[in-house]
Amino acid sequence: MFSEFLQYLFTGITIGATYALIALGFTLIYNASHVINFAQGEFLMIGGMATVSLTAMGVPMLLAIVLAVVLAGVLGVALQRLAIAPAKNADVVTLIIITIGASIFIRGLAQLVWGKEYHVMPNFSGDEPIQIFGAVLNSQSLWVLGVGSVLVAVLVYFFTRTLTGKAILATSMNKDAARLVGIRTQVVLMLAFMVSALLGSVAGIVVAPITFTSYDIGIILGLKGFVAAAIGGLGSGMGAVVGGLALGVVEAMAAGYLSSDYKDAVAFSMILLVLFFMPRGLFGAKVVERV
Amino acid sequence: MFKKITRRASKVAAIAAAGLLAMNVQAADPIRIGSFLSVTGPASFLGDPELKTLEMYVEKINKEGGVLGRQLELIHYDDAGNASKARNFASRLIRSDRVDIIVGGSTTGATMAAVPMVEQAGVPFISLAGAVVITNPVKKWVFKTPQTDRMAAERVLMDMRERGLTKVGLISGTGGFGSSGREQTLAAAKAMGGIEIVADETYGGSDTDMTAQLTNIRGTDGVQTVLNFGFGQGPAIVTRNYAQLGIELPFYQSHGVASDGFLELAGNSAEGLRLPASPLLVPESLPESDPQKPVVEAYKSEYEAHWSTKVSTFGAYAYDGLMLAVEAIEKAGSTDKAAVRDALENIKGHVGVTGTFNMTPDDHNGLQANSFRILEVRDGGWKLID
Numbered sequence: 001m002f003s004e005f006l007q008y009l010f011t012g013i014t015i016g017a018t019y020a021l022i023a024l025g026f027t028l029i030y031n032a033s034h035v036i037n038f039a040q041g042e043f044l045m046i047g048g049m050a051t052v053s054l055t056a057m058g059v060p061m062l063l064a065i066v067l068a069v070v071l072a073g074v075l076g077v078a079l080q081r082l083a084i085a086p087a088k089n090a091d092v093v094t095l096i097i098i099t100i101g102a103s104i105f106i107r108g109l110a111q112l113v114w115g116k117e118y119h120v121m122p123n124f125s126g127d128e129p130i131q132i133f134g135a136v137l138n139s140q141s142l143w144v145l146g147v148g149s150v151l152v153a154v155l156v157y158f159f160t161r162t163l164t165g166k167a168i169l170a171t172s173m174n175k176d177a178a179r180l181v182g183i184r185t186q187v188v189l190m191l192a193f194m195v196s197a198l199l200g201s202v203a204g205i206v207v208a209p210i211t212f213t214s215y216d217i218g219i220i221l222g223l224k225g226f227v228a229a230a231i232g233g234l235g236s237g238m239g240a241v242v243g244g245l246a247l248g249v250v251e252a253m254a255a256g257y258l259s260s261d262y263k264d265a266v267a268f269s270m271i272l273l274v275l276f277f278m279p280r281g282l283f284g285a286k287v288v289e290r291v
Numbered sequence: 292m293f294k295k296i297t298r299r300a301s302k303v304a305a306i307a308a309a310g311l312l313a314m315n316v317q318a319a320d321p322i323r324i325g326s327f328l329s330v331t332g333p334a335s336f337l338g339d340p341e342l343k344t345l346e347m348y349v350e351k352i353n354k355e356g357g358v359l360g361r362q363l364e365l366i367h368y369d370d371a372g373n374a375s376k377a378r379n380f381a382s383r384l385i386r387s388d389r390v391d392i393i394v395g396g397s398t399t400g401a402t403m404a405a406v407p408m409v410e411q412a413g414v415p416f417i418s419l420a421g422a423v424v425i426t427n428p429v430k431k432w433v434f435k436t437p438q439t440d441r442m443a444a445e446r447v448l449m450d451m452r453e454r455g456l457t458k459v460g461l462i463s464g465t466g467g468f469g470s471s472g473r474e475q476t477l478a479a480a481k482a483m484g485g486i487e488i489v490a491d492e493t494y495g496g497s498d499t500d501m502t503a504q505l506t507n508i509r510g511t512d513g514v515q516t517v518l519n520f521g522f523g524q525g526p527a528i529v530t531r532n533y534a535q536l537g538i539e540l541p542f543y544q545s546h547g548v549a550s551d552g553f554l555e556l557a558g559n560s561a562e563g564l565r566l567p568a569s570p571l572l573v574p575e576s577l578p579e580s581d582p583q584k585p586v587v588e589a590y591k592s593e594y595e596a597h598w599s600t601k602v603s604t605f606g607a608y609a610y611d612g613l614m615l616a617v618e619a620i621e622k623a624g625s626t627d628k629a630a631v632r633d634a635l636e637n638i639k640g641h642v643g644v645t646g647t648f649n650m651t652p653d654d655h656n657g658l659q660a661n662s663f664r665i666l667e668v669r670d671g672g673w674k675l676i677d
Contacts, residue, residue: 004506004510007502007503007506007536008503008506010502011500011502011503011506012503014500014502015499015500018499116335116336117552118523118524118527118552118556119556120555120556120558127558127559129535129536129537136502136535136536136537138535207499210499210500211499211528212524212527212528212556214524220497221499224497252500252502252503253503255492255494255503255504255507256503256504256506256507260492260493260494260503260504260507261465261493263495264495
């Protein structure tokens with residue numbers, strides 16, 4: 001009985017850690033521009049697919065990962081320069097729609113370059129699962145959790161302790177005022193897209209051994225990550241992690257104890273409940289609309 | 292003078308010859324084979340090998356002299372997996388291209404969208420899609436080449452019963468393929484008797500971990516074996532989770548993942564699992580006495596030599612469809628639609644790649660559950676069991 005509970009919990013944490021990692025990417029760009037970047041899932045895909053195809057070409061795993069992350073970073077900058085920047089004066093909704101268009105474009109490109117098949121990536125540290133009190137945990141889940149915690153810590157440090165991080169926050173709060181105090185807002189935005197692309201690709205690489213990877217993995221995972229970010233409160237790193245884990249655990253428990261048919265329904269009801277009672281999410285900042 | 296006459300004569304001869312030629316062409320009007328396939332879009336893994344197969348074999352048949360002394364002409368459209376496009380193309384094939392027979396319809400959706408047009412116009416139609424609804428209830432003008440998911444379910448349950456496994460845990464995807472497979476498995480178990488589905492779990496198409504569902508199945512009283520009915524990457528994740536949880540029960544997959552791509556995704560975890568599949572996966576292990584062996588081997592080697600890509604079971608459905616059409620036209624001795632339809636309905640013992648077809652007025656598919664072979668994964672490859 002206890003081992004079953006533990007198994008559901010581990011399953012939930014594995015799925016949840018994946019969602020959390022993706023949610024973090026949304027957080028960053030949202031913080032910088034209030035734009036929800038729907039191409040975030042595509043960065044994930046680029047990370048996973050580029051690593052897989054580079055290792056298939058004989059590049060050592062570690063180098064392949066670094067190259068894939070760099071590729072995603074370049075793509076993030078290109079996205080901001082070529083798609084977001086030309087629409088400078090557009091409002092946030094327009095920018096969000098631009099990111100949707102960009103995501104479809106990137107996905108199409110990936111389909112041409114890499115084909116439509118699913119690909120495998122080996123676990124970072126062996127296929128042998130870890131046994132705890134009769135339940136098993138995929139060793140890759142620990143990697144996801146570990147990398148997730150490190151990224152959260154780095155993000156918190158970045159936003160509260162560094163000048164660049166504070167510049168990003170300032171830009172998100174008031175673009176004109178930020179420009180007045182000497183912050184080059186376009187550069188800050190570019191930086192935000194780059195960092196979030198790096199973050200996304202890292203997430204894509206760590207979760208790929210669990211989820212497999214393919215040109216369209218970004219739609220599925222990107223959406224779940226966005227939901228996790230919304231539960232936690234958009235813009236909060238802590239919220240992204242808690243939201244992701246909560247979503248994963250609720251899904252797994254529902255599949256285990258209720259019925260696997262209702263698993264998604266339970267997860268979505270939870271989102272409705274959270275957003276109904278706490279419209280800004282669990283950890284969302286209070287925003288005062290100035291009139 | 293003499294020169295003039297010869298010149299005139301040769302002119303007359305030339306005109307006569309040209310006229311004869313023209314008449315000849317008219318007499319040997321090509322046989323028009325229409326097709327609509329999902330060559331692009333989400334179902335392109337079906338339509339792409341199907342179109343390649345049709346193109347290649349129409350060319351080959353034409354080189355060998357055609358059918359009834361007439362050449363074949365393939366007219367095909369890409370429905371991109373969209374049912375309403377499929378309906379439009381079917382209508383165009385019938386009304387403006389005036390085809391003699393249709394071989395196509397990669398997906399069940401595309402096929403069913405075209406069925407009303409075909410039935411109304413009275414054109415023989417051989418579908419390449421799987422679901423049971425296409426030929427059950429029987430439709431006058433509609434035939435199909437792939438086995439149904441009902442047969443796959445029956446084949447798996449038969450193999451379980453032979454191994455003395457009677458209590459089955461079922462886990463299926465919620466997509467079209469998985470949910471139809473689930474229904475057919477439940478129905479087949481009821482109809483066959485002596486076998487019981489004790490657990491019934493599902494997972495969504497985008498799920499990345501099925502450990503919770505498998506833990507539930509493992510905890511079910513008396514469960515002796517597990518069957519996963521699904522398509523795409525889901526079954527590969529189920530297979531991996533199954534191995535991670537260390538479940539020792541015999542494990543079955545459906546024909547939906549009978550491909551080398553699945554083995555690559557599932558890796559070591561697939562070791563020992565069984566599934567129903569086309570003999571196309573294991574042509575070399577078929578016994579010499581198997582009537583399908585030469586057909587399967589020829590199709591595989593010709594396809595792979597012509598396109599330099601691996602052969603797929605879906606392309607084989609198109610091969611069987613085209614060959615059934617050719618046999619029916621030959622038997623009918625003309626392209627008269629009603630005669631071809633009657634000939635199709637009475638084809639017996641047609642050895643194809645998918646199986647041996649025995650059509651009857653009540654069975655427009657003509658295959659039996661045992662046309663599926665049971666394969667087991669051993670050392671990362673397929674091993675023919677039965």
